[in-house]
Amino acid sequence: MSSVLLTADDGTSLQLDDCPAGYLVEKVEVGAPEVRAVTDPRTMADGVVDRTQYVGARAITVQLRLVPDPSTRLRLLDALALFLHPGRRSWLTIVANDADDPRMYRVRADDWSVPWERPTDVELTVGWRTAGGVPFAVGTTLHDVTLVPDAGDDGRSYNESPIDLATYGRVYDRTYPPAGTSVAPVINAGSAPAEWTATVFGAVSGFTLVNLTTGDQLAFPTLNVPAGQNVVVDSFTHTVLAGGDPGSSRYSYIDFAHSRWFRLAPGLNRMTVVSSTFSAPAQTHITWRDTYL
Numbered sequence: 001m002s003s004v005l006l007t008a009d010d011g012t013s014l015q016l017d018d019c020p021a022g023y024l025v026e027k028v029e030v031g032a033p034e035v036r037a038v039t040d041p042r043t044m045a046d047g048v049v050d051r052t053q054y055v056g057a058r059a060i061t062v063q064l065r066l067v068p069d070p071s072t073r074l075r076l077l078d079a080l081a082l083f084l085h086p087g088r089r090s091w092l093t094i095v096a097n098d099a100d101d102p103r104m105y106r107v108r109a110d111d112w113s114v115p116w117e118r119p120t121d122v123e124l125t126v127g128w129r130t131a132g133g134v135p136f137a138v139g140t141t142l143h144d145v146t147l148v149p150d151a152g153d154d155g156r157s158y159n160e161s162p163i164d165l166a167t168y169g170r171v172y173d174r175t176y177p178p179a180g181t182s183v184a185p186v187i188n189a190g191s192a193p194a195e196w197t198a199t200v201f202g203a204v205s206g207f208t209l210v211n212l213t214t215g216d217q218l219a220f221p222t223l224n225v226p227a228g229q230n231v232v233v234d235s236f237t238h239t240v241l242a243g244g245d246p247g248s249s250r251y252s253y254i255d256f257a258h259s260r261w262f263r264l265a266p267g268l269n270r271m272t273v274v275s276s277t278f279s280a281p282a283q284t285h286i287t288w289r290d291t292y293l
Contacts, residue, residue: 003095004028004062006083014079016064022076026123027063028094030105033135033293034058058135059110059127060092066122073122077114080126084109089131093140103137103292105130133236136192139290143187147284149204149275150182183212186269186286193263194291195236199244200273203227204282207275214269216262223253227279235263264288 003017004025017025033055039048066076083090086109095102107128114124188194198209202225210217218233220240225231232244238261242248273284 005093005095007091007093008083009089012082014083016062016080019067022066022068022072023080024065024067025062026065029061029063030094030137031059031061033130055135057130058105059129060105060107061125061127063123063125066124068121084112084126086110090128092128094137101139101141101290104140105137106132106134134195134291136190137292138194139190139292142287142289144285144287145184145186145271147184147271147273147286148182149207149278149282149284150272183270183272184286186264186271186288188264188266188269188288188290190290190292191266192291192293193265194288195234196264196286196288197235198233198273199230199285199287200225200233201230201281201283201285204275204278206277207273207284209233209284210272210274211262211264212270212272214262214265216260217258218261219255219259220250220253221255223250225282227281235261264291266291 003015005013005015007013014023015021016023034057035052036054036056038051038053040051041048064080066073068076082088088108090107092105092107093102094105105128108131110127110129112124112126115122186196200207205224206221207223207225208217208219208221223231223240230243231250232241233239234241238251239246240250240253242250271286275282
């Protein structure tokens with residue numbers, strides 16, 4: 001049996017597997033993401049040119065039973081209806097009995113119906129569809145690592161334990177330089193690419209965020225971050241904001257000739273921040289969630 005929790009952005013929540021409160025989950029079905037097909041006919045030939053690689057939204061349905069006395073049935077429906085307006089965005093968290101980590105989906109309401117003819121308990125099916133741009137599930141744990149800039153002179157950077165040595169190979173039990181870790185293992189334990197946020201604290205003048213595992217990088221060669229200030233780089237929204245302020249974009253500082261927006265691949269991603277001009281207490285704080293197909 002699965003437990004389903006709905007949480008709105010304003011903090012309002014509703015537990016849908018709470019029999020004493022009147023809600024009982026009978027079945028949860030998470031549909032596969034829709035395939036976003038991108039194809040063109042091959043002129044004067046059979047077949048198609050298929051460039052499909054992305055997915056669209058996915059449907060999630062919950063078969064629910066209301067077990068109230070007749071005087072409280074409308075109250076239960078009204079509490080659920082707060083999460084059934086298509087203009088409202090919520091987090092839907094599914095906790096399966098055989099899963100270690102709950103899965104969270106960003107959703108909007110989809111089709112639903114409620115029978116009115118039954119005088120006691122009510123069986124109904126409610127549906128949501130993933131919204132907010134990402135159809136994947138994310139874990140409830142927000143992971144983070146902190147990096148100090150790497151001058152890139154001699155490459156003497158060592159990872160920190162703990163990670164799965166059988167999977168990811170040898171890991172050295174020290175860091176270089178002594179002030180912190182210049183190369184860190186960023187592990188996306190899921191099965192889909194994960195979005196990330198990097199908060200770069202000064203003092204640093206020009207820097208590059210590098211995924212050594214995939215070879216991807218995002219370069220800001222002329223962006224100056226003074227001591228006591230920071231810049232927030234968000235892979236999901238493709239934004240670069242001074243102090244996280246939407247009115248203070250630093251997007252134009254990206255060197256697009258040597259950059260591409262990237263996500264964290266499933267498994268190990270060795271991340272570093274390269275800069276030739278920095279001073280203490282410069283560091284970069286990277287956060288992410290495990291992401292599942």
